[in-house]
Amino acid sequence: MHKLWASTYKEFLLLTRDIGGIAILFVMPIVLIITITIIQDSSFKTIGNNKIPILLVDNDNGSVSKTIYDGLKSSNSFTIIKKQQEHKAKDLVFKGEYQLAIIIPKELSTDLKKKVDQNVEGILEKFGVEEETEEISPKETIPHKEVKLYFDPATQITFKNSVKNGIDKMISKIETQSIYKAFQEQISDDESEVLFKTDNFITFKEIMPRQGNKEIMPNSVQHNVPAWTLFAIFFIIVPLSINIVKEKNQGTFVRLRTNPVSYATVLGGKTAVYLAVCMIQFIIMLLIGVYIFPKLGLPELEISGRLFNLFIVAFFAGLAAIGLGLLLGTIAKTQEQSAPFGATFVVILAALGGVWVPVFAMPKFMQIVSNISPMNWGLNAFYDVFLRNASIIEIVPEIILLLLFFIITVLISIVYNEKKHAV
């Protein structure tokens, strides 16, 4: 025990003497979490000032284009700039000055009306209720209409898809309403008579998990703090592996091998100190979420009633990260091996863990692979606590996996070291 304590104290001294290293350990995660949360916050906001400027070329000037214009405007996501010519709008978008241009074709409103009237009359004719006085040539061919969308080539697919879906939904609604209107005109002479209610019959209501009487509202902060805190915690493998490699290179490791002390004790000292670093990082992240984010105009991190469970998750995630760092440091021979590998490996683990792209959106194979990422276990446990209001019992499976990961990586480190230096 005394040797473990001495090793821990030595690691503490080594760490605290490296002011630059400490600054990187604590400042970089802070910069990371603030930057990412501010950037990602806009995608969570429904009402905000970050409207995306888009171009609209209205060749229709009818009721349909007006409905599209009103729909886009009422979404509060866009600042609509009207342009007269399609080619100019196209050039501006392809140069990257605007994300999107919407081109509404000529005669869209009148042709849509004609097409719908034609269809409705056809149907009524089948039922034998068409008005004989109406004279629309059944042979008239109404051409298909195309609403053109020009996207900046650099635009992300998710943004493209959401815009396309939004416009598609708007057009479907316009078509439905036109059909109802055409039926009404054909069936009733009284224009004020309401035969069809065009309101949506089916609506959606999102039910959030509740904590007591309070609804748990997911926002950018609730999503980002756990994800990027975990990312920062796992980055501990870089300085930790460098610490071990340094010991090998400066000869102190050779001396320790001649001392009556086990490798497990040496690793134990490192684990204690770097785990403390992880926990301090975590506390700082929480404090930023609670106190700094609201001052930056971001939502406040909601942690009430969850603190104990959050610390449990952070503790075991920290252990898993340290296990990985110890293993990397044991195997690597130089800092040139451990530092780039460690940094890249954390990014890979984060990607697999669902920090950037949710696991459900990954290809099937990657979903399977993500199950073996400790960052995925940690992130799930954090989301369980932050967003699903899970109890400690519910996060036990993830906690066990993180602990097992730590035990296995440490065991491999010890066995590898023993084998390599077996006498």
Add this chain to the structure above:
Amino acid sequence: MIKIEQLSKKYKSADTYSVADLDLHIAEKEIFGLLGPNGAGKTTLISLLCSLVKPTSGSFTIDNLTYKNSNKLKQRIGIVPQEYALYPSLTAYENLAYFGSMYGLKGNALKQKINNAIDILGLSRFAHKKVSTFSGGMKRRINLIASILHDPKVLFLDEPTVGVDVQSKNVIIKYLQALNKAGTTIVYTSHHLNEAEKFCTTVAIIDHGKIITQGQPQELVSNQENANNLEDVFLALTGKALRDHA
């Protein structure tokens, strides 16, 4: 104290044996000098005796313990490696307290041992300064203290005076002689043949992993034709060809 029988070591990547069927007995309280050109096998032999590398064949005992009694053996030996093997960002005292703790020393006993040693080796004023600010000679002295805090029965020194000034060398040699007087067996490698001639009670010249001669320094000099000192004996037995190796 040290009995080596048919000890051999061949590294995986090497074509030849670094230590080849080596037999050697080192008596208690001896100051034993292990001399040889570069690549002769001195460091490998010390590494074998300190359980840092595994022998290919053969055996050895130190104070009747083999490497199978690893922790007991480690408690009875001390090694002063060629490298400084210290934490540069820790002070001299912090380094010594840490390495002393690894031998199970603690509290006042540890404190007293550190203070005595740094006092004798003239480092009291610098005890609480970072090792990174020390000169080569100061680092060598701290390197030595870190290996003797637990009062080892056998002390291995791999070129302990390399790169140090005359004053530091003098202090180190005197301290080692005092340790030897107090009962510590010393096994020492060096390229400083004059130093070895004065310091060692017995020397062995090793080349190509084998002991080629062994005895008291003066005895070896008088037995060698046209030799005035140990260096003449050394060159006569190992030749003048350069021993560069990589």
